[in-house]
Every structure is written in C-alpha cells, then in structure tokens.
Amino acid sequence: MLCLGLDSGTTTCKGLVLEVNSGKALAQASAPHSFIEGLPRGHVEQDPQTWCDAAERVIQSCLEKIGERRNEVVAFGMSGQQHGLVTLDHRNQPVRPAKLWCDTSTAPEAEKLNRALGNVDELIRRTGNAMVPGYTAPKILWLKENEPKNFTHTRTILLPHDFLNFWLTGERQMEYGDASGTGLLDVQSRTWCAPLAEFIDKDLLAKFPPLRSSTRPAGLLRSTLREKFQLGDVLVSAGGGDNMLGAIGTGNIATGRLSMSLGTSGTLYAFTETPMIDPRGEISAFCDSTDHWLALACTMNVASAVDRVRDLFGWEMNALEKNVARSQPGANGLMFLPYFDGERLPNLPNGCGVIHGLNSTNTNRQDIARALIEGIVVGLAQGMKRLVALGIRADELVSPAAEPKVRLCAKSCLTSSGYQWWHSKRGRGRLWGQQFKRHGLMIKRGEIQCRWRRL
Amino acid sequence: MPLEKIVKSAVKTDRKTRAEPRKENETIYAELRGRHADLTQKLASSGYL
Numbered sequence: 001m002l003c004l005g006l007d008s009g010t011t012t013c014k015g016l017v018l019e020v021n022s023g024k025a026l027a028q029a030s031a032p033h034s035f036i037e038g039l040p041r042g043h044v045e046q047d048p049q050t051w052c053d054a055a056e057r058v059i060q061s062c063l064e065k066i067g068e069r070r071n072e073v074v075a076f077g078m079s080g081q082q083h084g085l086v087t088l089d090h091r092n093q094p095v096r097p098a099k100l101w102c103d104t105s106t107a108p109e110a111e112k113l114n115r116a117l118g119n120v121d122e123l124i125r126r127t128g129n130a131m132v133p134g135y136t137a138p139k140i141l142w143l144k145e146n147e148p149k150n151f152t153h154t155r156t157i158l159l160p161h162d163f164l165n166f167w168l169t170g171e172r173q174m175e176y177g178d179a180s181g182t183g184l185l186d187v188q189s190r191t192w193c194a195p196l197a198e199f200i201d202k203d204l205l206a207k208f209p210p211l212r213s214s215t216r217p218a219g220l221l222r223s224t225l226r227e228k229f230q231l232g233d234v235l236v237s238a239g240g241g242d243n244m245l246g247a248i249g250t251g252n253i254a255t256g257r258l259s260m261s262l263g264t265s266g267t268l269y270a271f272t273e274t275p276m277i278d279p280r281g282e283i284s285a286f287c288d289s290t291d292h293w294l295a296l297a298c299t300m301n302v303a304s305a306v307d308r309v310r311d312l313f314g315w316e317m318n319a320l321e322k323n324v325a326r327s328q329p330g331a332n333g334l335m336f337l338p339y340f341d342g343e344r345l346p347n348l349p350n351g352c353g354v355i356h357g358l359n360s361t362n363t364n365r366q367d368i369a370r371a372l373i374e375g376i377v378v379g380l381a382q383g384m385k386r387l388v389a390l391g392i393r394a395d396e397l398v399s400p401a402a403e404p405k406v407r408l409c410a411k412s413c414l415t416s417s418g419y420q421w422w423h424s425k426r427g428r429g430r431l432w433g434q435q436f437k438r439h440g441l442m443i444k445r446g447e448i449q450c451r452w453r454r455l
Numbered sequence: 456m457p458l459e460k461i462v463k464s465a466v467k468t469d470r471k472t473r474a475e476p477r478k479e480n481e482t483i484y485a486e487l488r489g490r491h492a493d494l495t496q497k498l499a500s501s502g503y504l
Binding site: 215248249250251253254290329330335337339346348350351352354356374375378379381382385 | 458459462463466480483484487488490491492494495498499503504
C-alpha cells in the first residue's frame with residue numbers, strides 16, 4: 001500500500017511516495033512555482049493554476065520513479081501554504097491571482113477588522129485571534145474595497161490547499177485547521193464568526209464552501225486525473241495548512257512537544273488540548289489537523305532574509321556559514337532586524353530591515369552575516385518566550401526540514417548562531433518523518449535539530 | 456489505523472543530531488534579545504518601522 005504526500009509551499013511543491021507498512025520512502029520530487037512580478041511593495045501574489053501545474057509535475061515524476069508500483073497507490077494528501085485567498089467565479093475559474101500569507105498590503109484592512117466588533121479584545125474574545133494582515137479575512141476586505149467587480153464575480157472562496165483538493169477531487173470544502181487561519185473562525189466553537197464576516201459583506205459566508213472536520217477525506221481523485229496518472233481509486237485526505245501538517249509530521253499530536261519549521265517564514269508551534277488564546281494576540285490560536293488546537297508563533301523573514309543577504313554578497317550557503325563562524329556571539333555589537341517584508345511578530349506589516357551599530361571594527365562580512373542569523377533567531381526566540389509565557393511546556397524542539405536551501409538555512413541558524421538552545425554539536429542528520437491523516441497522509445522530511453531548555 | 460499509532464511508528468527523530476544548549480552563551484543572547492526588542496520598539500514608536 002503506497003501513499004503520496006504533496007506539500008505546496010510558497011515557492012515549491014514537494015512530493016513523496018511512502019510505503020505505508022514499512023515506512024520506506026520510495027520516491028520524491030519537487031517543482032517550483034513562481035510569484036507574479038512587478039507588483040508594488042507589500043503585494044505578493046501567485047496564479048493558483050501554477051500550483052496545480054507544479055503539483056502535476058511532482059505527481060508524474062514520483063509515479064515515474066515507482067514504475068508499475070503506481071497500481072499500489074491508494075491515497076493522496078495535500079499540504080498547502082496557509083492564509084492565501086483563492087477566489088473562483090461561476091465557472092470555478094480563479095477570478096484573479098491569489099494574495100498570499102506574506103502579502104502585507106492588507107494592513108489597513110486588518111486594522112479595520114480589529115475594530116469591527118468594537119475593539120481587538122472583543123475580537124479575540126469572539127474568535128480567539130487578533131487580526132493580522134497575513135490572515136485571509138483582510139485580503140477579502142481588500143478585494144471588496146479595491147476590486148469590487150472581482151469581489152462581485154467571486155462565487156467561491158478557498159484556501160490554497162482547498163483549491164488543490166478541488167483540483168484533485170472536484171469537491172469544494174474547508175477543514176477546521178486551515179479555516180482557522182482565515183481569522184474568521186471562532187476557534188473554540190469551530191464555527192464562523194458571523195458578525196465579523198458580515199462586517200466584510202453580508203453575503204460573505206455564502207461564498208465559503210462547507211466547513212468540515214479535518215479528519216474527513218476530501219473525496220476521490222477525479223476520473224480525468226486518475227486516467228492521466230494511470231491510477232486506480234485514490235482517496236484524497238482533507239489535507240491541511242502546512243503548519244498543521246508539519247505538527248503531525250513532527251509527532252506534535254499531544255502536549256509536551258514544540259516544533260519549529262523554517263522556510264520562507266519561521267514558525268514555532270505546539271499541540272494544545274484546548275485553544276491557547278493570547279490576550280495580546282501575538283500567538284495564533286489555530287485549530288490543528290486532528291480536530292484539536294495549535295498554538296503558533298510566526299516570523300515572516302527567515303529563508304527570504306538569508307537569500308537577500310546572500311544575493312547581496314554573492315554567497316553560496318557555505319560562504320554564509322563560514323562568515324557566520326568567523327564572527328562571534330553578539331556579532332561584535334552589530335544588530336540586524338531582518339524585517340525585509342514587514343513582520344508578523346512583532347506585528348510590523350510595513351516594517352523594513354535595519355542594521356544597527358556599525359563601527360570601524362564590525363563593518364565586515366562576517367559580523368553582518370552573524371548579525372543576520374542572530375536577528376532571525378532572536379525573532380523566533382521572542383515567539384518561543386511568548387509561547388512559554390502562555391503555558392507551553394516542552395522538553396524538545398523538533399524541526400521538519402524542507403528543500404535543501406531551507407535545510408541549509410536551518411543548519412546555519414541552528415549550528416552557527418550559538419543560541420542557547422539551538423546549537424547543534426554534531427551538525428545535521430536527517431531521516432524521514434511522515435505526516436499522516438487518518439484517511440490518507442502527508443509526508444515531509446523530519447529531523448530533530450536540538451533539545452530545548454525551558455527558559 | 457489510529458493516527459497515534461501511525462505517528463508512533465512512522466515519525467522518528469534522529470538522535471544523532473540532538474544538540475544541547477551552550478551555557479556560556481546564555482547571557483549574551485538573553486541580553487541580545489532584550490536589545491533587539493528595545494531597538495524594534497524605539498524605531499517603531501518613532502515611525503521608522
């Protein structure tokens with residue numbers, strides 16, 4: 001029995017075929033998808049069709065690698081970048097490109113939504129979360145205010161993995177986990193917060209598909225794809241947001257474990273038995289993919305910040321790591337605030353990068369390299385501190401790895417920063433971690449990077 | 456098959472890559488965290504972020 005897991009991230013779609021009984025990974029593949037270029041600062045968009053195209057290439061590549069064993073494939077599972085807004089018209093075609101989680105052009109709309117029910121405290125009381133520009137709700141309000149015709153033409157609103165499930169199965173639906181990232185869900189009752197939705201538009205909820213348990217399958221692979229891929233009946237799981245499925249892939253399905261995922265963004269998250277609601281609104285109280293909850297801290301600038309500085313100096317990853325190693329903890333007084341794309345924690349959607357403390361001894365490549373990595377790590381540490389303050393207790397920090405560029409970033413972050421709980425004495429090793437859903441599965445590479453000492 | 460059972464059998468961590476904290480750096484990074492927060496707050500409150 002074989003299952004195929006897909007992860008449609010911000011820049012790449014990854015896939016892996018797993019032999020369920022043995023736990024052996026038989027094939028893997030990846031394919032990039034691109035951003036729409038030339039948009040103003042803060043606007044980050046992709047054509048949803050490019051996600052399907054990349055996923056199709058990944059599926060074909062994986063199936064080619066397993067040859068005749070494709071007949072044994074029984075299930076697909078889809079993980080997707082959270083929060084993105086996909087709008088479909090009456091023909092189920094995208095009305096416009098999807099605005100992504102890292103699109104901060106919606107900061108004014110997020111502020112309006114924070115006041116929609118009176119004040120942000122009331123919003124947190126009613127939904128469990130404060131509104132940040134990255135969530136889906138401000139993107140919907142942005143669409144209505146800035147592109148009213150497109151809003152009118154929108155019949156269906158989906159999240160990225162819902163859209164990919166729709167492509168796979170022909171079924172339109174949402175599950176609790178990813179739906180909680182819209183900012184419109186009351187995470188305690190797992191129902192839409194009607195007054196908040198009506199603040200955006202009185203008919204908004206009619207544009208949403210049915211909301212379902214995260215453990216209920218999305219459906220069967222539709223016949224045209226079954227024929228194209230030369231497969232039999234294939235069940236497609238509900239799938240979920242990338243962090244929710246990253247939690248399963250790192251075994252974070254009970255209390256006592258903390259996971260860290262480093263990609264374009266950085267997230268720290270932990271399973272909770274009840275919603276962990278942050279009165280400050282800094283930590284997200286999401287639903288997870290097991291019909292429980294996920295407390296999550298997110299910083300926006302990890303691999304993206306590393307890439308910008310690497311590009312600036314023309315460094316490969318090993319050059320960056322060497323420069324980091326040549327400096328010392330504290331980077332000789334240099335501080336780097338890596339808020340290139342704005343920031344979510346702290347909530348600075350219009351923020352920018354800052355290098356502070358340049359002098360005649362630290363104006364060099366190695367101290368700038370180290371200050372960058374320390375800036376990224378310190379941002380994540382602030383999130384961890386807040387999670388601990390809210391009651392998260394864990395003995396270990398477990399990290400799934402993604403594409404090589406990000407693994408190098410993680411390695412650099414963990415092994416070179418010297419940060420108190422993130423120093424790897426032996427470098428990086430890998431093995432397969434798997435993300436399963438009850439009626440299908442998701443798969444990611446998993447690795448433990450460090451032990452975590454309680455602050 | 457229950458999710459717990461699948462995760463138990465399939466999700467494994469590589470103990471070879473376990474890393475311990477560096478005690479000698481704790482003070483440096485605790486202080487750095489405070490300086491980052493302070494710089495961010497001051498720049499944000501004065502309209503530079």
